[in-house]
Amino acid sequence: MSDPIDPRVRIGHVHLKVADLDRSLAFYCGVLGFELTARMGEQAAFISAGGYHHHIGLNTWESRGGNPPPPGSTGLYHHAILYPDRRSLGDALRRLLEARWPVSGASDHGVSEAIYLDDPDGIGVELYRDRPREEWARGGDGQVIMYTRRLDLEALLAEATEQPPSSPSQADAVEDRQS
Numbered sequence: 001m002s003d004p005i006d007p008r009v010r011i012g013h014v015h016l017k018v019a020d021l022d023r024s025l026a027f028y029c030g031v032l033g034f035e036l037t038a039r040m041g042e043q044a045a046f047i048s049a050g051g052y053h054h055h056i057g058l059n060t061w062e063s064r065g066g067n068p069p070p071p072g073s074t075g076l077y078h079h080a081i082l083y084p085d086r087r088s089l090g091d092a093l094r095r096l097l098e099a100r101w102p103v104s105g106a107s108d109h110g111v112s113e114a115i116y117l118d119d120p121d122g123i124g125v126e127l128y129r130d131r132p133r134e135e136w137a138r139g140g141d142g143q144v145i146m147y148t149r150r151l152d153l154e155a156l157l158a159e160a161t162e163q164p165p166s167s168p169s170q171a172d173a174v175e176d177r178q179s
Contacts (some may be wrong), residue, residue, distance in 0.1 A: 004023055012055075013032070013054050013056060013057060014055075014056055014057070014079045015056075015057035015058075015059060016057070016058055016059070016076075016079070016121070016123055017059060017060070017061070017062055017063035017066070017121075017178065018058050018059065018060060018063060018065045018119075018120070018121050018123075019060070019063055019064060019065055019067070019120075019121055020060075021042055021043070021044070021058060021059075021060055021064070023119065023120045024045075024119065024120055025045055025047070025058065025059045026120075027101075027119055027120050028047055028056060028058070028119070030080070030099075031046060031095055031096065031099040031101055032092065032095060032127075033049075033092075033095060034047040034048060034049055034055070034056065035047060035048055035049070035051070037051070037054055038048075038053075038054070042060065042064075043059060043060055043061060044057060044058065044059040044060070044061070045057075045058045045059075046058075052134060055081075057080075063121075066087055068121055068122030068123070073128075074105070076123060077124055077126070078123070078124025078125055078126050078128070079123070079124070079125060080114075080125075080126040080127075080128055081125065081126070081127050081128070082128060082129065082130065083127065083128065083129045083139075084129070085129060086113065086129055086156065086159055087159050087160055087162070088129070088160075089113060089115070089127060089128065089129040089156060089160075090156045090158070090159045090160025090161075091160040092115065092127045093115055093127075093153060093156055093157050093160065094157060094160050094161070096115070096117065097157070101117060102117060102118075102143055103115055103116065103117050104116045104118065104145055106150070106151035107148045107149065107150070107151050108147075108149045108150065108151045108152075109132070109146050109147060109148060109149075110133060110136065110137050110143060110144075110145060110146050110147050110149075111130065111131055111136045111146055112128050112129060112130045113128060113129055113131070113151050113156070114126050114127065114128035114151070115127045115128070115151070115153075149152050150176075
């Protein structure tokens with residue numbers, strides 16, 4: 001076995017071959033809320049969260065007007081978008097429901113909670129949040145125990161609409177300004 005990779009390594013971005021750039025931007029920016037950082041006409045667009053140069057590249061260089069790969073072929077199974085906490089994952093679910101975007105699955109994996117769907121080109125997308133490592137179940141040998149259980153979408157959605165405990169409510173903020 002080779003030496004393990006440096007643990008600080010991360011996947012920085014993904015480029016997706018899409019059939020229609022505007023349709024993909026409507027999904028990734030319009031539904032999920034990513035921001036357009038750069039566009040190259042009808043050939044490519046780069047989108048991000050928080051002003052990073054790009055988390056996702058969308059291009060039509062070899063795929064304009066193309067079809068998704070047929071079942072049984074190799075390729076990308078899905079790409080995963082990591083949300084910082086449960087509340088923001090719940091907000092992603094709210095956005096999907098408001099857009100009437102179909103969700104193909106939702107699972108609690110013990111170490112994470114995930115929502116599964118396809119983008120407009122049939123590319124699998126996982127929207128997920130990791131649980132803190134100290135909450136991960138471990139066996140007697142120290143190995144992480146993962147499973148697949150039903151994710152309670154109603155509870156996740158309810159959490160998205162709750163006021164975060166660390167920030168004052170709008171009413172408190174108005175009251176503070178009036179004092």
